Amino acid sequence: MSSKKLIQELEAEAISVIRDSYARSANPVMMYSIGKDSSVLLHLVRKAFYPSHIPLPLLHIDTKWKFKEMINFRSKIKKKYKINLIVYTNQSGLKLNPQKDKNYTDVMKTKALKDALDNYKFDVILGGARRDEEESRSKERVVSIRNKGHLWNPKNQRPELWNLYNFEKNEDQTIRVFPLSNWTEIDIWRYIKKEQIQIVDLYFSKKRNCVRRKQSYFMIDDKRFQLKKGEKVIQEFIRFRTLGCYPLTAGIKSNARSINSIIDETIKEKNSERSGRLIDTDKISSMELKKREGYF
Numbered sequence: 001m002s003s004k005k006l007i008q009e010l011e012a013e014a015i016s017v018i019r020d021s022y023a024r025s026a027n028p029v030m031m032y033s034i035g036k037d038s039s040v041l042l043h044l045v046r047k048a049f050y051p052s053h054i055p056l057p058l059l060h061i062d063t064k065w066k067f068k069e070m071i072n073f074r075s076k077i078k079k080k081y082k083i084n085l086i087v088y089t090n091q092s093g094l095k096l097n098p099q100k101d102k103n104y105t106d107v108m109k110t111k112a113l114k115d116a117l118d119n120y121k122f123d124v125i126l127g128g129a130r131r132d133e134e135e136s137r138s139k140e141r142v143v144s145i146r147n148k149g150h151l152w153n154p155k156n157q158r159p160e161l162w163n164l165y166n167f168e169k170n171e172d173q174t175i176r177v178f179p180l181s182n183w184t185e186i187d188i189w190r191y192i193k194k195e196q197i198q199i200v201d202l203y204f205s206k207k208r209n210c211v212r213r214k215q216s217y218f219m220i221d222d223k224r225f226q227l228k229k230g231e232k233v234i235q236e237f238i239r240f241r242t243l244g245c246y247p248l249t250a251g252i253k254s255n256a257r258s259i260n261s262i263i264d265e266t267i268k269e270k271n272s273e274r275s276g277r278l279i280d281t282d283k284i285s286s287m288e289l290k291k292r293e294g295y296f
Contacts, residue, residue, distance in 0.1 A: 014179035024167035025124035037128035216250035
């Protein structure tokens, strides 16, 4: 199958899932992380309901430690598409520092997300996660049931045969839907190229102020970044394969300044794109454990 035909099929499948999810929901929302996958999902949601405006709100969990470029991009996209954007921050955790507080992710991401979903009483939550991102995400269904408290049990999910999805739920359950489940990182980039989707400039290589730690590069995005003993700020051509809180998100040395060069570079890459996300590799708070507790 040609890549063009595959992309067309993935697009059609995702749009069908989005429409079905919306039709079966009472109060739906789309998670918006500002990353490339969220940008693709937003584009698909726009296509799914065109020529009408986007009929559901977007929710961004803002930890106040995102890259400045991400927040600027968020404002630009909100204005451009007239999006009903909900920005939620767990105010009780504002003093936490991701560089030293071990409970930072639980408080500022997991708890913040669960509180936001409860406060607004969302029942169906669309997200841009893909199965190829990380081991625990490969266990996800396209339509994933969350029990009371937004808890996830990977052993208690429904079979999805012949692309038939079950949206039935109990009153105390919610549903998380992943229209991009069957996409790969390469599919995402090829679709971005094909559809000319706007993405944050951090994905492209640029000379940036950063610190090298082992084989990774951490960008100095503001004065809150803490240097370790013996570290020096250097300038290097780096880019990011995934975006999150800047002290926890490692970039890679790269000369990829265009979509084509990113695609070529990604094809040769052997590591997962989330290998640079420190919160995924902490054994105490592994991705699967966080997902079981309610993280996306």
